[in-house]
Amino acid sequence: MKKKILILLLLLSVVISDSCKKDLLKPTDPNKLTQQGFFNKVGDATEAVLGVYLAAREMFYKTYAWDGGSEMAYSRINGRPYSNYAPGASFGSSVSRHWNDGYRCINRANYVIVNVKKMEAATTNSADLDELHRIEGEAMLLRAMAYFRLIDLWGDVPYYTNVLTGNDEAYSLERTDRSIIKDNIIADLDTAANYIPITVAKAEQGRATRAAVYGYRGKIKLYWACWAKTAGNLGEAQTYYAAAAADFAEVMKPIYGRTLYKGGDPGTADNPSYGELFDGAHEDAAYASEVIFAFTNGGPSFNTSDGQSDEFYGDTYLYDFGTRSTGAGGVNMAPEIRLVNRYQLLSTGGFAPPLIPLNPTTVPDARTRTNSAVNPASYVGRDYRMQATIMWDGTKINEILADGTVTSRELTFLYKTNAPTPPYLFADGAFTGYIFRKYIRQVSGYAREAGPQDSWMMRLPDVWLMYCEATNEVSGPTSECFDLIDKIRHRGNLPPLNRGQFGDKTSFFNAIEQERIIELAAEGSRFFDIRRWNEVEKIWPQPNGSPLISTWNETVRDEFKNAIDRDYQRFYLFQIPPAEIIKNPKITQNEPWL
Known part of the structure; x- marks a missing residue:
């Protein structure tokens, strides 16, 4: 059984829970923790970066709920990231918590990176320096994930990498062009790829490996390519599609040891192997095979000094x-x-x-x-x-x-x-x-x-499908991409694709989209896919949209019925939380919400 890394912070402290043990290590008393007395040894930096993991876990908590904003799942989850959502409604106004969680993660990452850099400058021990570099790389990855999600949802957002000195500085920040943010977070991941190890010990399961860095670097480039394509910047799009494919190809190398769970064996109709990835009993095997990155969850009897327990x-x-x-x-x-x-x-x-x-x-x-x-x-x-x-x-x-x-x-x-x-x-x-x-x-x-089931943020089939998408945009379908999709289909016991039927870019993209819908169902991908592909108007065409009908032929809700252009624009670009603008008038509202 693996160790679960779980963090309780007021400033920074850590609890590591071993699922084989009943007793838990006690966290450092946060009331006794000061900045002057911290970051004196590598262990302090380790505790600090685990605090960033907790903030990132909070930002991506219940990531499956985003599928409720697509046409494939119905969601009534409150608060994360939306409540009783119906397409065309005031979608962006209900996700201010996601904005706040993103900047909480960024603030903690900045705090770690700034202080760890100081430790690196004063360190002569090579082993300590390697570990500090690893910690810095992890904080960069998590910060990049947070900024990536923010620019995806809101476009231009405030960007900073320093430790804010107080409210005056925080309330003086303006929105930064998302292309600048994109360049900076990719540069951070360039550094992180040199710092984060290829593998981690089983006791550290849940901390990032180098495959996660390349996976997310490729994902950022792929999304940027999609956005550039939609904007008509086809040359830029092609450049980023090619760069994304190269990153995904890196993840696919044997050195990273990723393969489909059970080699892609479908199992039986009554007991499909695919289901074991999500049943809470085969977590270690999933990690050992196809999981690229995940956030840890703690399981039962987890109680902490602040009263937070299982539900958190x-x-x-x-x-x-x-x-x-x-x-x-x-x-x-x-x-x-x-x-x-x-x-x-x-x-x-x-x-x-x-x-x-x-x-x-x-x-x-x-x-x-x-x-x-x-x-x-x-x-x-x-x-x-x-x-x-x-x-x-x-x-x-x-x-x-x-x-x-x-x-x-x-x-x-x-x-x-x-x-x-x-x-x-x-x-x-x-x-x-x-x-x-x-x-x-x-x-x-x-x-x-x-429950102890970890939250899969990126799996190998996701990487394969993103690789195929990027490659298809650059050169059209390849034999390698057909092979990858056939392997994914085989886990559902489906026959291979007819290569003659899917031999052009458009039809092959449709095959990729099909596999993303099925393979990644309820994993929080579909909502973001249809936005980056600019498909919302296609899915919910006017005037009737596409009402949701139950198996009993009941109308559950109308979706985008009699929608106007602004309704679609609001799906693609969210509302800046009004409270943020009140606190900082330098932050302007997104145009669809004016």
């Missing part, structure tokens, strides 16, 4: 993905029928006819009609990853008690049915007619907000 340090998958019958969850994340329709047939590798939403109380043969969304037979013979990701009418799962105990009592999901006999899964709030199986833990001992 554990994973929250059962709370958001589970039902009352599976860990006392609230179905705060649910798949949409548009996601289900993307799972392809094993027989042909192509799409099945779209599912037909039917209300079984008014359509007598709804549960037996061909292609009916409430007919269990409509879901047979599809990509194995669907079984590991989604539950539909007739699927079964073991009961999970509120304390996290997985019982032997098998429950059947049937939308709108919560009767105790036969044992139906209690799933109030499953408004779309589907619920997620992905992330529902299959091991006992972890209550809904006290």
Whole structure:
């Protein structure tokens, strides 16, 4: 079992929890911690950078919730990053906490980098210097991730790398052109790539490796290429696509040891290997194979001197993905029928006819009609990853008690049915007619907000697909890229792509998009993908948009109905939190929100 790195800060202190042990190391008393008495030894710097990890973990906490802003998942998660979101509404106004979390991470990273540089200048011991460089590189990576997310959502934002001296300095900052920020964070990652090791000890699992640096450096370049392409700067776009592909190719080298979990073996239809990546029982194996970067979560019985406990340090998958019958969850994340329709047939590798939403109380043969969304037979013979990701009418799962105990009592999901006999899964709030199986833990001992499952921020298939996207933009489909996508498809037991059918840039991009939707479902990617591809108007065309319909043919919500251009613009560029402008009038509001 690995050690979990978890951090409690007032200024900077650290708790390291070993999941094999009951007792925890006690953190340094933050009330006794002063800047003058800190950063005297390498251990101080290590504690400090773990504080940056905590701030970054907070910024990217519940990253899956962003999928609720796409067309593939329904979300009603409050606060992170949005509440009861419907496309076209005041989306940006509800994410001020994300802005604040970003700058908290940046402030802590700046504090570490500035002070560690001073330690490096005074250090003669080569081993200590190597470790200090590593710490500096980690802080640079986390700061780059924070700035990258900020410029993605808000465009030009305040940029600084010093330790702010007080409110006067903070309130004097102006917005910096995001191209300058992009250049600076890429330069930081150039440095971090030289400082951060290729591998880390198992006890340090959760700290960054060099593969994460190259992965995020490539991702920043890829997004910049997409933005340049949308702006019509095609030469710049091509330059960044090529640079992104080179970074992803670096991650794919054997020296980094990344491979698909279980070699990409699909498992069986009833027990797909893909599901093990998210079931809470195979975390170490996932790290050893395809995880590029993750944030750690603590598990049960984690209590600290400030009163923060499981709810702050554990994973929250059962709370958001589970039902009352599976860990006392609230179905705060649910798949949409548009996601289900993307799972392809094993027989042909192509799409099945779209599912037909039917209300079984008014359509007598709804549960037996061909292609009916409430007919269990409509879901047979599809990509194995669907079984590991989604539950539909007739699927079964073991009961999970509120304390996290997985019982032997098998429950059947049937939308709108919560009767105790036969044992139906209690799933109030499953408004779309589907619920997620992905992330529902299959091991006992972890209550809904006290799980140990780490949050995967980047996995190898994500890198492969970004590499294929960048390569396709530069040179069109290549044999190598076809091979990579076929390996991803094989984990769903799908046949290889027909290379004649996907031989041009446009069709091959569609194949990449398809695999990103399925492979990365509910991992927080889809929302950002459709924004960087400038696809929002295509997904929700006027005048009717694309209303969300349940399996019972109910309208769950209208999306972008009768939208105006400003509604789309607000999806691409968020509102600067008004409170920030009140505090600092030098920060101007984004135009779509004026």
